[in-house]
Amino acid sequence: MLNHFTKSFHKNPQSPNPSNKLKGLTHLLTLLSCLSLLTHCGKKEETAAQTTPILIAATPELNVLTEALLNGELSVESTPEESLPSLLKEAAERTYVLIPASLASDNYETWLTELLAEGAKPLVVTNPSSLSPEKTLLSLNEITKSLLENTSVSSELEKQSDRLRAEIEPLSQRWNTALQTLPKEAKLYTIHKELDPLSTILPTEFSVIELEALAENIQTAKTKLALLAHEPKKRTTIKLEELGLSSIRFDAGPLTSTSALLESLETNTTSLEQLAKSVQSAFAQPILKDFEHGMVELIENYCIECHDEINEEGGVNFELFLTESSAIKRPEFWEEVKAQVELGAMPPKKRDQLTSEEKEFFITWIDSLSERWDSGEFGADPGRTTVRRLNKNEYNYTIRDLFGIKIRPADGFPEDSGGAAGFDNNADALFLPALLMENYVEAAGHIVEAIYANREARARYLFKRPTTRKSEEPVAKTVLNRWISLAFRRKATPEEVDKYTAIFTQARTKAKTFDDAMKMPLLGLLIAPDFLYRSEVEQAKPDAYLISDFDLASRLSYFLWSSMPDPELLSLASKGELSQEGVLEEQVIRMLKDPKADSLPMHFAGQWFGWEELRSRANPDKDRYPEFTFPLRVALYKESTSFFQHLIKTNASAYDLLQSDYAFLNEKVAKHYGIPGVEGPEFRKVDLLDDTRGGVLGMGSVLVATSLPLRSSPAVRGDFILADILGTPPPDPPMNVEQLPADDQEIKNQSFREALEAHRQDPNCKSCHQIIDPLGFAMEQYDAIGRWRTTHNGHPIDASGQLPDGTAISSPNDIRNHLLENKDLFIRNFTEKLLSYALGRELTAYDRPIVADITQKVIAEDGNVHTIFIEVAKSYPFRHRRNDDYTPAGAITKATQISE
Amino acid sequence: MKKSWHIERRHMLRGIGATVALPFLEAMMPSSRVLAQEAEDVAKSAGALGAEGQKVRFTGVFMPNGFDHSRFTPKRSNLDELSPILSPLEGLQDYVNVVTNMNSVGGHALGTAGMLTGSTPVKTPNASDLDVLHPSIDQIIGQATKHTTVLPSLELATHTPRSGTSMNGFTEIYTSFMSYRSANTPVPPEIDPMRAFDRLFKNARLSSDKSARKKADIIAPNKSVLDLVLDNAKSLQRRLGRSDQQKLEEYLTAVREIEEKAANASANNKELTITSEVLKNISATRRDIRKAYGGGEEDNIKTVPNLSYQDHIRLQFEIIALALWSNTTRSATFMFGDGLNARNVSFIDGVSGNHHTISHHGDKAENLEIFAKINTFFVAEYANFLKRLEGMKEGSSNVLENSICYMSSNISTGQSHNGRSMPAIIAGHAGGSLKGNRHIDAKGAPSGDALRSVLHEMKVRGRIGEGNGRLSGLT
Structure with a gap:
């Protein structure tokens, strides 16, 4: 082995020059990596006794010295020719080996490997820059001497080496960790050389690893990695070229000191970590273009048996969505599926369940589809309301x-x-x-x-x-x-x-x-x-177009007033000024302040929150609730419309709908709520002195609308909060579900709540009811006609519960506070409702980016009510329309399409 | 054919005036006599006729949420022994055919929209994609027989329509309407008995009635105006997009129907059978309705009439009965409620709660017993209606003899939500050709078969429902 060493030296008796230096450094670095790998996963028995390998620092002087030694220009103790090798050998045998910056030796690694295998320990040699060549030589002599004598010099060196070792240790560990985080499927090969699989990761021939290339090409890389990850498990390696990463560069500055070297190592370790991370996340993240591999497999394994075209359980048929192009069009469908899967409601408990990785993949795919739609990636479409x-x-x-x-x-x-x-x-x-x-x-x-x-x-x-x-x-x-x-x-x-x-x-x-x-x-x-x-003017254009001012005037007035435009709007329209931005905003504000905007609390908010039901369907049983007279019905309706009217007139915050320290009461309603000191039939703003009321959840009208004729309904109320306030409806119940008795007075020995809970022991029910029931139970202190109560049927009301995130709730006020923590969901829901109302059509996936944008703006304005109305009026779908033959991916500009 | 009652009627009508139904049309179109003659000629053989030439009439009745089969299904193949739920039909067995075990679409939304079509509606949450595939049977019959009567069809109910999406993701329009003029256009019912009555009988009074009607003083559009607005609609259709065409088509159809009704204005007198007996009943019902409403509440925000559920049902059935007796229409439908019917039915003895919730009986004995009580209530109301028709004489027979009535549901038995084992209670002799006192087990045949049988009895042609034969054992 030493012969190799000798040979190598003889082979390249060159004087050091810059390129050689660089190469040498690289070699050393490679060496380090090899060393660490070897230590990590190499021949265990032989290297068992090894401590963590230590960095070898190269010094130009050492090169010179070594060469001089070898060239016989120096002498130590014996003649260079014969004794140096043996000297070195002896040194090697005593577990120290000096490794100079020898250059360009092909067998360099092998030699070192062999050395190490024989129990050699590399030695850190710092750069004795203060030494002159002669002095360096001398120190080499000394070193050698001490090596042989095992003197304190070596312990000095030992100390230095220990210090370095200590600094390098963590880097080395990080290196190893980074290696370990690479998915087992991804073992990277170098392009030019395939090393022993154990020592892969870094290229040997390359001098450069380019992180920028990584960043830019990451999408391609991800795609390819994912594709490869999902192929049947034949492959265990991936070539860098397959990742589209053409060259990789380590940042290597001049390594003249250990600190520089350390820094370089640090950088390289970081590079490796980042690379490993990207690879790892690329494997973890589903790629949208890859729907047909990942998602379809899961659907076929877990869903399609019951949800195909023939069975169509629950009205769900996945066979409609087995290609990417059909699947990506329906984010709302996938969101419903996600809700079921996330809650564990689907697949049903008696069937195979997804593993946690599969579930994460599934949900992540759906989330990323929703995000892509929200970002407007699929194009713009202002939609088209039918006449x-x-x-x-x-x-x-x-x-x-x-x-x-x-x-x-x-x-x-x-x-x-x-x-x-x-x-x-x-x-x-x-x-x-x-x-x-x-x-x-x-x-x-x-x-x-x-x-x-x-x-x-x-x-x-x-x-x-x-x-x-x-x-x-x-x-x-x-x-x-x-x-x-x-x-x-x-x-x-x-x-x-x-x-x-x-x-x-x-x-x-x-x-x-x-x-x-x-x-x-x-x-x-x-x-x-x-x-x-x-009807609106249909312009013969293939693209979306701005609607005319007259059409805009009508849209505005029917939106805010449910009526025709007034002279001011018509005048602005005839002058073509209505669509100017400042003007439009001004008009919206003027219109909201006009008494005609009373249509909003009645028809918009009434249909949204449910007090519209008091006008028709809501019918508390006359015998059970004789207090619910016709005048009370009217009063509760007016309480709600007055409240919403107040928000619009004073430009209050929409969050008051969630939680407010005031209500709009007259004598009748106040009496109904047990609030003293309110006299007379007019509605006025009353400060609430306790937290039993506030927001829409404290309104009698809403409480009646969310009850059955003979009792309150926790399930209806829980569903109302999730679906109508937060816009996150729970999954639909299975068809043949047995309901609780319509009359809660029939349950003799249990409190209603106990009966409800016993009813829901079935794990198939529990998965969704665990998010519905706590909300509903916390509302039980309101009876079926909206009165406050603390007992029911002789039992005290137990309104306590826990939300899925662990928050304990036990009163409507707790719910109201919980809602305040979810302002973004509420505002998004408000925006969706208002936009649908304003446009007179159902929203499509193309409205999502509009909704996302408006939501953001409204939240930035602290939920300010006027902002929502203004943003909707200024929004793209409200100002534009398009014809039947429009396609969202962009304008079709064929001239021949214009006409007819 | 002896038309003795016709002669009697003509004498009466001279005292009443030209138009009974749709009084606002009175001022319209005297010049449409030509049209009227044409209509009369075409109408001669439309629809089935009874032994003495009476026109056979159809009534469809929708009861939500299905039945408790154990207490519904007759034990034998005749109705000599009535099951508990069918017991109100005692005395009417001769007129009744109970069909069990049909296969229908099922579901609160789809089942309601599919009851009178026999087809599965397109599953959509959106109003824009609403599609029941083809018109419902009442509309098919109505359009085929409209020249022989005043109103092509009459739709009554007790509920306001729902909005939004049902729990299973279908548009609530399906849940709310069972009558469809075309695949995409529902026909909303009139839920206010007072308005329904006035529409048909506002001016129908005995000549001796001193509070005789005032001369119509509201202006009605003349032919030029109708032509102008039709023209307006056609040019709008040309100006607007494809997806707007359907809406404007509805407008065009509706205006043309007004023209048709006005054209029938003089012809319709020949078709009406308003004897003094009929008139007496009309006047009594008018008083009944006014009484049931009681005083109007101040500051009324309600969009539904202030009636108890029982009064509401009774009055709507009465109006249908009078409409049939007077031949104001030959196709009527009534919905007890919408497809969910979350209505409080605690007025029924032994019942406490709302219909929908109770219909989720879980197959538990104690729940089924209560559910069955609700079923019996609805069958009793239907039976009252049938008895009323039986009591309405025409010639030597009665209206029930010359009718075919069809009552069924959207869901077979609440809990299951499916449409399998769907029953129907068919009543009337359809002018003499339909036998009664039978229990027919359809053995899984589609409900479309039963509907085709009804069309056969009505001698009306039309395509309807899944499958393609008639219900064997029935016709």
């Missing part, structure tokens, strides 16, 4: 504002249904059956009579009167021009004016007076589709 019939309320308010009469003809119309978000202004849910058309015709007749019976309204309609018989037709034209424009909410076309005037002319042949003849065209206006429906 929208005025609903009942809008009809009434529009008539009120158009003519100034107090008639409410739509009260007799059939109720409108609603869309998925729960609002009755959803265009697709508004139908026009024969019955309703009859109602419109009849109502139109009544309205015309009412206008004519009211002097002001009549004068407003017939604002111009003819003086002669001949002037009648031109006057009719002028009058009808204005009224068509008002009724149709846009400028009348000349053809329309002519047609309606012709109706007048024809009617005039039979009518006794001008006024009488003007009834018929008015009637026509009131049943015309341009009045009954809100």
